[in-house]
Amino acid sequence: MTHAPQDPTAPDTEHTDDTDGTVDAGRAAQAIANDVVARVLARAGTARAEGTTVHVAHDGEQLDLEERTALRRVAGLSTELDDVTEVEYRQLRLEKVVLIGQYSGGEAAAAEAGVSLRELAALAETAGSEVLDGLLQRRQKPDPGTYLGSGKAAELAELVRDVGADTVVADTELAPSQRRALEDIVKVKVIDRTALILDIFAQHAKSREGKAQVELAQLEYLLPRLRGWGDSMSRQAGGQVGGQGAGMGSRGPGETKIELDRRRIRNRMAKLRREIKEMAPARATKRVERKRHAIPNVAIAGYTNAGKSSLLNALTDAGVLVENALFATLDPTVRRATTDDGRVYTLADTVGFVRHLPHQLVEAFRSTLEEVGDAALLLHVVDASHPDPEGQIAAVREVLAEIPGIDAVREVVVLNKADVADPEVIGRIQRREKRTVVVSAHTGEGIAELRHLIADELPRPEVAIDLVVPYSRGDLVNRVHQFGELDHEEHLATGTLLRGRVDEALAAELQRAAV
Structure with missing residues (x-):
């Protein structure tokens, strides 16, 4: 879907006068942006090609794939109920998103922005969303208030209404104030590239350590972005009894709800860091074991x-x-x-x-x-x-x-x-x-x-060996076969003659066991 070019008099455009040359340049930039968006929506040259994954013999049975597919959001289903009896059967709605991005410069910058926007579309689809449309703006630098500027933000709000989107995804990391201001204009949820990647990581992490790492990253992202609604975040709880009523212990400034939430998040982050640190020795032990052998x-x-x-x-x-x-x-x-x-x-x-x-x-x-x-x-x-x-x-x-x-x-x-x-x-x-x-x-x-x-x-073993290993130490002979380079092997009456090269640790063990 294409959009009408923005009014040249909008305050966030780059027009400095009303000359035909400036207007034509603005229209040309808008045409380039619209062309890039059209290619993104057509999925041409995307980072993630259309169609299902094709597997080959060495990929095995791919048992994990069925489990992951079962967690995908379902298109056409909504969390909004027509009949209360459906409450047990509803499923998570497939989010419908509009992408937004910016670039400064000429066609080369627009092409680079197009690659990034295609990747954003692929990220959105990986997260389980449906990409409906996009908007790319040529601008010298992002607007500090709304990222796009007031005129383009109003155009985005109209586009969101026209296509029926429920989420806007920005191809950048938005400041908390920019995200809030943009949400107030477009009237739907606004997220940035960072939040989208974190959402994908949260969906796909399976191991205990992976889940802890993703949760820690999410909390670090969330902490400066806590937002209060109405008076809910400014209510204060007294010092000792935490807002259970009046009387002793409930007087004084206490903590607002947003302060309490921040403290809980910091405590959870500290706990996650300890857990991740405690998991490190197991991985280090495996590395040491590999080095020893x-x-x-x-x-x-x-x-x-x-x-x-x-x-x-x-x-x-x-x-x-x-x-x-x-x-x-x-x-x-x-x-x-x-x-x-x-x-x-x-x-x-x-x-x-x-x-x-x-x-x-x-x-x-x-x-x-x-x-x-x-x-x-x-x-x-x-x-x-x-x-x-x-x-x-x-x-x-x-x-x-x-x-x-x-x-x-x-x-x-x-x-x-x-x-x-x-x-x-x-x-x-x-x-x-x-x-x-x-x-x-x-x-x-x-x-x-x-x-x-x-x-x-691969590094090769450096210590040369020429010795006889007794038959009772077949384990050492096996390790030479696995981790060393064997030039000659001969079975003698007293044991196995080995000539070749091994690492220092194995060479020392062989010398101690040699006949």
């Missing part, structure tokens, strides 16, 4: 919906959840794998990143991202078919830069979805990046090459 870790990181879980399945047949949706994976998955020459390593699938990832989430998931900092190799997965793969790479590296120890980790850019990508785009990225490999997790193209690359990049 010299098991190298390969981390898979990248933009959301770039195909990280599909790649993990292609390399290990892990059967983890694969879905054509943003943030399908929130809980990190670690799977065991072996190189062609028999060396054992682990593959860790991490949460996907996105442009303008809320800093609350980066902080909350910092403990999970430690897997990347401790990795021997980083597979940076990129969706080569995306309209702006370079922007995705930059967004991921911006988050990765905050992880301690990331500078020491070797990075390989894995250009995924090669079966549907433009070869010119792949060539352009290969010229920009030092080390790349082109694959398709869906068709299996390039997977063998990636396996060879991983095997070449």
Whole structure:
């Protein structure tokens, strides 16, 4: 659906006079914005393609997918009842949303805003909403009061009424005052990009740690945005008995309800931080155990919906959840794998990143991202078919830069979805990046090459051994087969002769047990 151009005399436009040239420039900018919105609504080149997810053999049975689909909001059903007898059968209404965004500059800036708005549409659909329309404004800087300005906000209110939307989603992080002012004008709920991403995380987190991390991020976002309605937030409760009546203990200023809510939120946040901190030793113990056995870790990181879980399945047949949706994976998955020459390593699938990832989430998931900092190799997965793969790479590296120890980790850019990508785009990225490999997790193209690359990049054991291990210590021989490189093995009368290379810890154990 398209909208009529805004009145050039509206106070928030960029017109400075009534000359034909200025008016024509304004109309041209509006035409560009309307064209971008039309492409977004047509889902052309979107970050999340239309249609259902196509699975292949190594994706397994995908048992988690049915459970997740069952939680989706149902289109056409409303929470408003026509008959009170329906109260037991109503389901959550599918939210109908209108997107809003801004850009400053010419056609290049409008194209970048279009990519971001398409991604916002994909995020809204992943959250279970239906995108009805959009509005893109060319403006030098956001209005401090209503983000859009009074004229454009009035146009948005009219658009919301015309299409029957119940939610407006802004492609930015709104200040609390901007959100409230915009809600007062459009008369429906207004949320920003950060709130939308947090909602998706809340829907998809499954593990105890993942749920705690998401709740902590939500509370950090909510705390400065508490809003009182009427007098409800200004009522005061007396010091000792908390508003149970008059008399001793109920006199004095006490706490307003909003202050009480803030204190409860801070207490809950402190408890969640303690819980997350208490969960850290278990993960650290697993890492120490892997290091003790010299098991190298390969981390898979990248933009959301770039195909990280599909790649993990292609390399290990892990059967983890694969879905054509943003943030399908929130809980990190670690799977065991072996190189062609028999060396054992682990593959860790991490949460996907996105442009303008809320800093609350980066902080909350910092403990999970430690897997990347401790990795021997980083597979940076990129969706080569995306309209702006370079922007995705930059967004991921911006988050990765905050992880301690990331500078020491070797990075390989894995250009995924090669079966549907433009070869010119792949060539352009290969010229920009030092080390790349082109694959398709869906068709299996390039997977063998990636396996060879991983095997070449993994650290090799450095301590040479030439000794005889007694037959009673078959466990040590087995560990040499798993974690070392064996050049020669021979069964003698006194034990097993081993020649090869192992890590320092295993070499010390072998020396103590040697005949």
